[in-house]
Amino acid sequence: MSAAEGPLVVGVDTSTQSTKALVVDAATGEIVASGQAPHAVSTGAGRESDPRRWWDALVQALAQCGEAAHEAAAVSIGGQQHGLVTLDAQGDPVRPALLWNDVRSAPHARRLVGELGGPKAWAERTGSVPGASFTVTKWAWLSEHEPEAVRATQAVRLPHDYLTERLTGRGTTDRGDASGTGWWATGTEAYDEEILARVGLDPALLPRVVRPGEVAGTVRDSHDLPFSKGTLVAPGTGDNAAAALGLGLRSGVPVMSLGTSGTVYAVSQRRPADPTGTVAGFADARGDWLPLACTLNCTLAVDRVAALLGLDREAVEPGTGVTLLPYLDGERTPDLPNASGLLHGLRHDTTAGQLLQSAYDGAVHSLLGALDRVLDTDADASAPLLLIGGGARGRAWQETVRRLSGRPVQIPEARELVALGAAAQAAGLLTGEDPAAVARRWNTAAGPVLEAVDRDEATLSRIAGVLSDAAPLLERGTDPR
Ligand SMILES: Nc1ncnc2c1ncn2[C@@H]1O[C@H](COP(=O)(O)OP(=O)(O)O)[C@@H](O)[C@H]1O
Numbered sequence: 001m002s003a004a005e006g007p008l009v010v011g012v013d014t015s016t017q018s019t020k021a022l023v024v025d026a027a028t029g030e031i032v033a034s035g036q037a038p039h040a041v042s043t044g045a046g047r048e049s050d051p052r053r054w055w056d057a058l059v060q061a062l063a064q065c066g067e068a069a070h071e072a073a074a075v076s077i078g079g080q081q082h083g084l085v086t087l088d089a090q091g092d093p094v095r096p097a098l099l100w101n102d103v104r105s106a107p108h109a110r111r112l113v114g115e116l117g118g119p120k121a122w123a124e125r126t127g128s129v130p131g132a133s134f135t136v137t138k139w140a141w142l143s144e145h146e147p148e149a150v151r152a153t154q155a156v157r158l159p160h161d162y163l164t165e166r167l168t169g170r171g172t173t174d175r176g177d178a179s180g181t182g183w184w185a186t187g188t189e190a191y192d193e194e195i196l197a198r199v200g201l202d203p204a205l206l207p208r209v210v211r212p213g214e215v216a217g218t219v220r221d222s223h224d225l226p227f228s229k230g231t232l233v234a235p236g237t238g239d240n241a242a243a244a245l246g247l248g249l250r251s252g253v254p255v256m257s258l259g260t261s262g263t264v265y266a267v268s269q270r271r272p273a274d275p276t277g278t279v280a281g282f283a284d285a286r287g288d289w290l291p292l293a294c295t296l297n298c299t300l301a302v303d304r305v306a307a308l309l310g311l312d313r314e315a316v317e318p319g320t321g322v323t324l325l326p327y328l329d330g331e332r333t334p335d336l337p338n339a340s341g342l343l344h345g346l347r348h349d350t351t352a353g354q355l356l357q358s359a360y361d362g363a364v365h366s367l368l369g370a371l372d373r374v375l376d377t378d379a380d381a382s383a384p385l386l387l388i389g390g391g392a393r394g395r396a397w398q399e400t401v402r403r404l405s406g407r408p409v410q411i412p413e414a415r416e417l418v419a420l421g422a423a424a425q426a427a428g429l430l431t432g433e434d435p436a437a438v439a440r441r442w443n444t445a446a447g448p449v450l451e452a453v454d455r456d457e458a459t460l461s462r463i464a465g466v467l468s469d470a471a472p473l474l475e476r477g478t479d480p481r
């Protein structure tokens with residue numbers, strides 16, 4: 001038996017690159033055990049991943065947690081948003097999942113926006129103007145390119161739904177992740193039947209949206225997992241909504257997450273509807289809203305530039321006018337799905353370290369450009385920016401965000417905030433508490449604050465200028481993707 005004060009709960013983060021599991025003491029927030037296992041994502045034009053490997057990774061991650069996982073009284077799964085999981089009548093994947101960073105459905109996104117009233121109408125209806133990341137556009141792509149896969153599909157799920165259903169045997173999702181599909185209406189908080197009819201998706205194939213605080217189900221048998229039959233399973237949610245829970249986030253406090261994706265977001269009581277499409281008007285996992293902007297190129301793009309230069313990721317030198325737009329995977333913010341990376345301002349005396357710094361600057365510029373749109377107009381402009389995700393551990397990332405934002409930057413010591421948020425949701429199920437209040441009790445956001453420095457306006461406006469001048473090149477793309 002563990003020496004925990006309270007019941008143990010398990011929180012899972014099944015993200016793009018790996019699945020991470022934490023066993024947490026619900027009374028104190030102490031992490032009793034943890035595990036992590038990778039999964040593969042295809043490279044090239046599409047980004048696909050086999051959902052069965054996410055399950056294998058979950059089993060491995062939980063096995064690494066040892067005995068503690070056997071004592072869990074409740075479990076919850078947070079996962080990468082938007083991915084299209086198509087299942088047959090047996091619950092097996094019809095094909096690999098199409099992930100959030102697969103840009104092949106960009107033409108379908110444009111077509112759908114035009115067909116259903118334009119950007120403003122979509123934003124008012126679903127909270128977002130769907131780009132290639134949104135599930136609805138992926139379903140449209142699949143219908144055009146693989147009609148046989150669509151015909152074989154008997155259930156449509158998001159990544160966290162898929163794993164939750166394998167635990168409980170019930171098809172469920174939650175409002176946070178449903179709001180990233182493009183077929184969930186934020187005004188009515190229900191599936192939008194007109195949008196579904198437009199893309200030929202039968203609503204009967206979709207999971208039930210469970211309410212915040214509701215039990216999604218119980219573990220139906222122990223499978224190859226450490227859980228006992230009957231262990232409570234919480235609704236789970238998308239990874240950004242889970243991290244918001246994990247931080248115990250209050251309205252108006254900005255977060256920047258630096259991982260496979262880069263995101264900026266805040267909790268709001270107002271239902272978002274940004275007609276420019278920069279901000280996705282997601283629901284959070286509690287009953288509020290989570291306006292969010294997301295980039296496709298963040299830590300992986302900067303690490304790739306460091307590798308090309310043969311440098312350690314921390315070997316940056318102050319920049320001198322070099323601009324690198326690191327859009328290696330196309331980009332979502334700004335909306336340039338066909339773009340590739342672009343370098344401007346190279347001179348004989350430019351050093352490799354300066355080039356690397358310009359990649360950090362380019363990645364952070366995209367996120368900061370969206371931050372003001374994410375925050376309500378009455379948000380406190382001097383509130384520290386909470387910096388999370390794998391990149392938040394890096395000194396070069398921290399200093400770049402500090403210099404380009406002009407804000408104080410707080411770096412929570414807790415590392416796995418998505419999994420912690422899922423754990424807080426599971427704990428809330430046991431105690432009846434609001435999961436965000438659970439996380440605040442656990443003090444998960446605590447960490448050092450870097451004081452604000454003057455914002456580096458010269459760098460921001462140089463990058464904005466190159467971006468604007470290069471727009472036709474970036475829109476055109478370089479290769480037949
Ligand atoms: N100490 C570090 N300094 C800078 N970057 C880091 C550090 N540790 C991990 N990373 C970056 O974090 C990324 C993974 O972040 P994470 O938030 O775990 O990813 P995901 O978005 O897939 O959940 C890796 O791509 C790596 O580049």
Ligand SMILES: O=C(CO)[C@@H](O)[C@H](O)COP(=O)(O)O
Binds near residue numbers: 263294
């Ligand atoms: O698409 C989005 C948000 O809209 C991404 O944030 C995904 O949810 C993937 O997250 P990570 O794997 O980077 O955590």
